[in-house]
Amino acid sequence: MARSRHKNKVIEQALSHAEACGWRIEPASGHAWGRMYCPFNDQNCRCGEFCITSIWSTPRNAENHAKQIRRVVDNCTGEDSSSRGGS
DSSP states (O other): OOOOOOSSHHHHHHHHHHHHOOOOOEEEESSEEEEEEEEEOOOOOOTTTTTTEESSSSSSSSHHHHHHHHOOOOOOTTTGGGGGOOO
């Protein structure tokens, strides 16, 4: 089943980038629109604190939130970081 699209175009593009890099996007209940999960989540990955990232439905600044999502994905130090293309 395909995930629902984020209503903000800039954030949706960042989420598509995350999915292309192997990150899993899941819907959430509550204040967050969803959550983004690192595909590696291993002890060698520095993203232990970033392995789960919240995606807000109505962030104060959508462009900054999209940049934050891309930064988390692009700075992940998981096993397969060499196959990721920069944005």
